Amino acid sequence: MTATTASPPPASAPLDLRIAPARRRREATVRLLFLAAAAFSIVISGGIIFTLIGNALAFVVQVDPAALWTDGWFPRRGMYDIKTIVAGTLIISAIAMVVAAPLGIGAAIYLSEYAGARTRKVLKPIIEILAAIPSVVLGFFALAFISPTLVQTLFPGTPLFNMLAAGIAVGILITPLVASIAEDAMHAVPAYLREAAYGLGARRRTTSIRVVVPAAVSGIMAALILGVSRAIGETMIVAMAAGATGGSLFNLNPLDQGQTMTAAMTALAIGSDQVRGAALTFESLYFVGLLLFLFTFALNLLSDSFVRRVRRRY
Amino acid sequence: MAGTTLTATDAVERRLRGGTTDWRSWLLEGALLLSLLIALGILLVLLADIVATAAPVFLERPSDFMTSPLSARPEGAGIVQGLVGSLLITLIVSLVALPIGIGAAIYLEEYARDTAINRFIRTNIRNLAGVPAIVYGLLGLAVFVTVLGMGRILLAGGLTLAVLVLPIVVITTSEALAAVPGSIREAAFGVGATRWETIRSHVIPYAAPGIFTGTILSLARAFGETAPLLLVGAIAGTFSSSGGPIEQVTSRYTTLPTIIFHWAGYPQDEFRALGAAAIAVLLAVILVVNGAAIFLRNRYDRKW
């Protein structure tokens, strides 16, 4: 038999199995590029925090503490009553959750437990399309429809700009978000849990409410918290429909006008770079921005912790 | 054993014989279905209201509306400046956010080991995705308009939205990449491919539908954003536009959602109709794009 294998190199020199240098260089370059892209996100966060804190600090240092507890938020007069805008934000978010929580979770339970596969295939995309409606459209809808036709008919004497109409519109905005996340959470509950329940003779109602929902409760909580976070950060609807664009007295009545943190920022920034008024008017914009950022940041961390609980269980 | 409660045997027997369930179940199912229908019904009411209000504009001067610039006279006002602004901004967003976002996602899913700094980057991106849009407007105002000295031009608006959309691109791409099973990668490694070669030839093609859907949804989101652009200089007024695309990118601008915001402030019926018509155009674009993305995702969704 003729030996056809090549004779191995002399025993003293081992095989060079490393990849070609050019290939290796390309590999390293590519890795570096992608790393830079990922690290860029830190640059962004840094930018946000740096800008917000820098200007907000200028505000905090110079502001007269008495101005932070006045009758209302009138930045151009130097009245920076924080509780006014925080109250506005909380009222609108509360109304939004009253709308979105039952609608969203109800729709989610139906889609996950009751709807057939075909219905689900049709309805789920429609809900996702509802989620795509921009907030400026819902703001217009609040002003043109919800306020005159719904709120002013139910509660005559309400002004056109009121927090109830804005809150309802924000609720409509976040319903698809809540429904989507809650539905994903319920869908992720393993089949064996449901089957165990059915195997004991439970009805669908019992299984859904007593087995699936408790199993998915972390995901549902995450959905609600994310909904609140989105409602707090919502700007256009409240800027268009809740009124009080120049400033607002401290007000807890939803049938009246009110200003949220986000609407206050919009009102301040639309004028010009150098917003007229008491010297700190422009810096107050960043101060409110920082407050808003901290609120939503805390809520997102909270929601994350709920999501991690779900992942751990299954 | 109480005589009124059902035993398990009875329940199964009843069910097999097709007996009706109790009224409480009907009530619950009805309530749940109702909540779903209300959510959908709101969408229908909204669309109907918009179409009804916008009808006069589209019946009288449809093409004129789409090609006229902004005007103080409602009879001649149109949205073309907003359309151009929105399209150019979407272009800038895609050129900036997509490469960086997809690159970051590839790093996080394919290259990164589970170290503290990588976990930090991941958490950071998730948090950025939850930051309200208007805060990005503040960032854009401070960095692009003021510090970098661009002024209130379209480029600044585009970059601001690119930064806003970036975390969403990263997250959706990460999910698409994570869904590709390990066996695909291992097959490539097994024949001696490097990591980048694996990603390029095996992972990305399989994850492509998911990545594509995610990017489309992100761009549609940027198309509809208003609040950050108001802070960064989109005009809510009237102005002239001229010049080719390059010139437009470096001048003042407006976008379709900004026009809607501006017109919503006019109580006159003519401007209500104009606002509704502009919304109809905006919704048409967004719904078509989103619908296409969802359809494609459902079509190419592979089950592993």
Added chain:
Amino acid sequence: MLSLAMVGSLALAGCVTTPTDSGGGTAGGVVISGSSTVEPISSLVTEDFGVANEGFEYSVDGPGTGDGFALFCEGETDISDASRPISEEEIAACEGAGIPYVELKVAVDGISVLTSNANDAVTCLSFLDLYALMGPEGDGYGNWSDQNDLADELAGELGEEFGTSNAPYPDASLEVTAPGEESGTYDSFLELVFKDIAEGREADPVARAGYTASADDNVIIEGISGSDTSLGWVGFAFYEENADVVKALEVDGGDGCVAPTAETIASNDYPISRDLFIYVNTDKAAENSTLVEFVDYYLSDEGIAAVEEAGYVSLAPEALEETRAAWDGR
């Protein structure tokens, strides 16, 4: 999607392209900002000028007289619309920044006091009433009738000088929607209605704090029309434009109740009349021939017709001549 966006934007950009002979940028263009009251006039003039002159670059918006002056005195705008004369502080700011300007009166406006169409209880209010209801000493932000005591007090002190009091006021909720501090309409109203009374009472002539403020006159109309017993004030043109949804009250400035109409405003019978101005940066006018042509057009018979189209009252011929002389002699 990407290629679609590119092709789409290039195509549409082509649609809005107008051939420019200048090198681009704002050197050959006009930037106008300021009062939202004057904005409709300036918008119409820029548009018409643009139709006659291809390649004319402009931008017009209306964040408020005060904000407009802030930009103007930094050199960022060419023309500042104003619904009140420039203030001392603003003069100082412009001087400090080395910005010379010329003040050009372009129209006369009456400030209408409005309430919703559904409000039948009130037809005429005097300065005294307005001060009681919306002035600095107004308190109890809810109800018209809350101000009855203050009105009686003022009547006792001031007599008929500022008109007869129309108290007692109806027992209805009082929603005030009016311009905010950045608006010239706010300043004018204060100046014309509150100032004298406030000085007599040694109060600060500002409006009370609890009202819905906006620089956007359209938003004010919306707010007033949307509530049954509302009160507010806005430029006459905005009232005229929306006369079907809001009601103008007659105002008594000491000489009986007068309703706002073009005639009563022009003749000064209506007590809350004021002038509308544009301020032009003369340095920029020296360098920018387009700006000069534009202002020439603005003040010409053709251009100034926009004042009436926008719903305001034209200047008397002598006043218009004065303005033209001021411009020519800048």
